[in-house]
Amino acid sequence: MRHSAQVAAATLVAVALVGTMASCSGKNSDSASDGKVTVNYWLWDDNQTASYQECADAFHTANPNITVKITQTAWAQYWQNLTTQLASGDAPDVWTDHVSYYPQLVSNNQILDIQPYVERDKVDLAQYQSGLADLFVKDGKRYGLPKDWDTMALVYNTDLLSKQGVDTAALSDLTWNPKDGGTLEQVIAKATVDKNGHNGLDPAFDKNNVKVFGFLPEWADGSQGQNGWGDFAVSDGFTFLDKNPWGSHYNYDDPKLADTIDWYKQLIAKGYTPKFDKQSTLGRDAVMDAGQGAITITGSWTINSYLSATAKQKYAFAPLPTGPAGRKTAINGLSDAIFAGTKHKEQAWQWVKFLGSSACQDLVAKNAVVFPAIKEASAKSLAAHQAKGQDVHVFTDEAAAPDGTFFLPVTDHGNEISQAVQDAVQSAILGQSDAASALKKANDTVNAMFK
Amino acid sequence: MAWAILIAAVLVTVFPFYWMLRTALTPSADLFSDAGSLWPRHPTLINFERVLGMTSPEEARAAGGSGAQINFLWYTLNSVIYSGVIAIVQTFFCAMAGYAFARLRFPGRDLIFGVLVAALMVPPIFTLLPNFALVKNLGLMNTFAGLVAPSVLMTPFAVFFLRQFFLSIPKEVEEAAVLDGVNRWGAFWRIIVPMSRGPLITIGLTTTVWAWKDFLWPLLVGRAEDTRVLTVALGVFLQQSPNTQPDWTGLMAGSTLSVLPVLILLIFLGKRLVQSLNFTGIK
Numbered sequence: 001m002r003h004s005a006q007v008a009a010a011t012l013v014a015v016a017l018v019g020t021m022a023s024c025s026g027k028n029s030d031s032a033s034d035g036k037v038t039v040n041y042w043l044w045d046d047n048q049t050a051s052y053q054e055c056a057d058a059f060h061t062a063n064p065n066i067t068v069k070i071t072q073t074a075w076a077q078y079w080q081n082l083t084t085q086l087a088s089g090d091a092p093d094v095w096t097d098h099v100s101y102y103p104q105l106v107s108n109n110q111i112l113d114i115q116p117y118v119e120r121d122k123v124d125l126a127q128y129q130s131g132l133a134d135l136f137v138k139d140g141k142r143y144g145l146p147k148d149w150d151t152m153a154l155v156y157n158t159d160l161l162s163k164q165g166v167d168t169a170a171l172s173d174l175t176w177n178p179k180d181g182g183t184l185e186q187v188i189a190k191a192t193v194d195k196n197g198h199n200g201l202d203p204a205f206d207k208n209n210v211k212v213f214g215f216l217p218e219w220a221d222g223s224q225g226q227n228g229w230g231d232f233a234v235s236d237g238f239t240f241l242d243k244n245p246w247g248s249h250y251n252y253d254d255p256k257l258a259d260t261i262d263w264y265k266q267l268i269a270k271g272y273t274p275k276f277d278k279q280s281t282l283g284r285d286a287v288m289d290a291g292q293g294a295i296t297i298t299g300s301w302t303i304n305s306y307l308s309a310t311a312k313q314k315y316a317f318a319p320l321p322t323g324p325a326g327r328k329t330a331i332n333g334l335s336d337a338i339f340a341g342t343k344h345k346e347q348a349w350q351w352v353k354f355l356g357s358s359a360c361q362d363l364v365a366k367n368a369v370v371f372p373a374i375k376e377a378s379a380k381s382l383a384a385h386q387a388k389g390q391d392v393h394v395f396t397d398e399a400a401a402p403d404g405t406f407f408l409p410v411t412d413h414g415n416e417i418s419q420a421v422q423d424a425v426q427s428a429i430l431g432q433s434d435a436a437s438a439l440k441k442a443n444d445t446v447n448a449m450f451k
Numbered sequence: 452m453a454w455a456i457l458i459a460a461v462l463v464t465v466f467p468f469y470w471m472l473r474t475a476l477t478p479s480a481d482l483f484s485d486a487g488s489l490w491p492r493h494p495t496l497i498n499f500e501r502v503l504g505m506t507s508p509e510e511a512r513a514a515g516g517s518g519a520q521i522n523f524l525w526y527t528l529n530s531v532i533y534s535g536v537i538a539i540v541q542t543f544f545c546a547m548a549g550y551a552f553a554r555l556r557f558p559g560r561d562l563i564f565g566v567l568v569a570a571l572m573v574p575p576i577f578t579l580l581p582n583f584a585l586v587k588n589l590g591l592m593n594t595f596a597g598l599v600a601p602s603v604l605m606t607p608f609a610v611f612f613l614r615q616f617f618l619s620i621p622k623e624v625e626e627a628a629v630l631d632g633v634n635r636w637g638a639f640w641r642i643i644v645p646m647s648r649g650p651l652i653t654i655g656l657t658t659t660v661w662a663w664k665d666f667l668w669p670l671l672v673g674r675a676e677d678t679r680v681l682t683v684a685l686g687v688f689l690q691q692s693p694n695t696q697p698d699w700t701g702l703m704a705g706s707t708l709s710v711l712p713v714l715i716l717l718i719f720l721g722k723r724l725v726q727s728l729n730f731t732g733i734k
Contacts, residue, residue: 044692045691046691047691047692072687073687074686074689075690075691075692075695076686076690076697077686077689080670084671087583088583088592089592090593090675283697286482289483292483301692302692
């Protein structure tokens with residue numbers, strides 16, 4: 001008995017060691033001798049994997065020698081994984097890129113400059129939503145072609161608002177200012193309900209026992225406040241930077257930003273939004289789905305989770321409110337970057353060019369998931385949404401409105417800035433310090449990075 | 452009174468497991484609407500089906516999960532190889548080292564042992580980067596060899612633990628064996644090892660459990676498909692895109708399944724482990 005156990009153990013060790021040796025040949029990008037090449041491509045959104053797989057198949061049909069292998073990695077791990085793989089020399093040939101993260105990669109010389117290729121193949125940069133292509137240019141070098149764009153809007157629970165007698169048609173003309181919150185705050189107050197059924201405008205409203213919050217803020221919002229405070233502050237006349245992209249002086253000490261944060265604080269004080277520590281761990285979409293939130297701000301990339309046939313509540317979208325300086329939404333676009341160290345520069349470029357062309361973007365549009373960067377494809381995407389019975393025109397209207405959009409700041413030190421400003425905003429919301437001085441301090445820290 | 456404390460301790464220990472199971476059995480749609488109920492109102496196995504790849508991405512999304520796919524059995528196999536190799540090889544080598552420190556005399560023995568025990572004080576995070584650089588330069592990224600490299604030969608704790616145990620075995624047992632004409636190796640292999648089955652299984656088990664739940668190192672070194680272990684693979688259920696919630700139910704179903712193999716191992720070996728720890732040598 002004991003003897004056989006020893007034999008078994010020894011065999012197991014041997015088998016395991018052989019297995020170890022045998023699997024030593026797993027290398028990433030591989031080119032076979034017959035000129036066939038595999039290009040590894042990374043993206044994060046599971047909602048978009050299918051669309052890009054269609055693109056990859058179409059691309060492979062057109063270029064039989066190039067196979068695209070798509071790896072989807074959840075957003076929560078995407079950048080960690082990418083930087084680790086870059087450090088270990090196993091980076092994918094092409095990956096989906098984001099404005100907040102790419103400057104860091106550029107300063108580490110990890111992204112290929114595609115300007116020469118763009119000039120050689122005469123890629124028409126005017127076909128994209130205006131300004132998107134320029135986001136990925138630094139010092140005359142180009143680090144990606146735009147693939148899509150997103151804008152922000154209000155998303156609301158239609159049943160909860162109608163129950164409170166809110167006229168949802170009027171939601172498209174809401175106003176906002178940091179002093180009294182404009183008509184937006186009126187709607188938020190009306191949509192907030194305590195456990196006795198009193199809403200926020202009722203003198204009997206019990207702010208300590210709220211059943212439905214009128215508005216859900218996002219506090220994990222980096223240095224940009226894309227999902228709320230950033231859009232509001234800009235609509236009050238705030239600007240992030242001296243110049244964008246590649247500015248070197250931030251204006252986080254602008255009182256307009258502090259006013260915006262203070263407006264949020266008084267929403268909490270009135271009981272219209274959850275306390276920071278009560279909401280921080282759950283995604284806002286989870287609270288909305290549970291029917292405990294009436295309105296929040298969301299980006300167009302979440303359209304399908306809010307409007308899908310299986311959504312747990314009935315939702316609709318409304319444009320962001322108009323502030324003292326007009327209606328402003330952040331507009332952001334993703335691009336596709338080529339790894340500077342790729343062994344297959346030409347094949348990777350062919351794939352990126354295909355991703356940035358209408359051949360692929362029309363396929364993406366047809367699936368009505370995101371708005372492609374090419375203007376015609378955007379229109380097709382809107383039509384595809386309408387065909388699915390999804391009313392999402394507010395996103396495209398906002399994108400088309402003259403002077404209605406602003407780009408998220410693109411500078412070096414993105415990660416550190418994100419942390420510093422987010423900490424300042426959170427400490428103000430928690431009441432550990434007042435907004436003005438917290439932001440002033442963060443701004444000094446941020447601007448010192450560019451000295 | 453003692454029983455009350457014991458029961459309370461067990462509850463505190465088991466409750467997180469229970470909650471994991473309960474979340475795994477909850478349909479995604481109910482997750483936040485009745486977060487307080489102790490038992491899912493509409494228990495379902497859909498999350499387990501999703502984890503085991505029995506649904507299409509469309510069905511998974513309809514069930515309220517992410518469309519992420521995971522090749523569960525493949526990653527389980529990787530985890531088995533990873534923890535199996537580490538547990539078996541490490542236990543074997545640590546037993547030899549522990550025996551040497553306990554029984555053999557050689558110059559600098561106590562100094563070396565002191566250094567080894569001092570190594571216990573070094574937090575693992577300290578050695579992470581040097582190890583990573585080393586594995587990368589050796590060209591062992593994304594191989595099992597690179598994965599097991601830092602811990603497969605020994606850990607100071609296992610050597611220390613086994614040495615203490617061997618010290619407690621009476622010398623007379625071995626002396627008797629030597630009189631019968633057994634050499635050092637025979638004494639170790641035929642006398643000490645069988646007598647120490649308990650502690651050896653204990654070390655093997657703790658090492659297995661430790662390797663099974665190891666996350667950071669495999670994440671850094673073994674991300675490729677053919678070396679990805681379960682803990683790393685479960686990451687597909689995390690937040691898919693900014694401002695969305697993680698796929699909690701899928702994550703918990705996956706976690707529940709990933710605990711099972713180790714749990715079974717403990718159930719089968721746990722009893723023998725307790726018994727054999729009580730027995731030391733001379734009856």
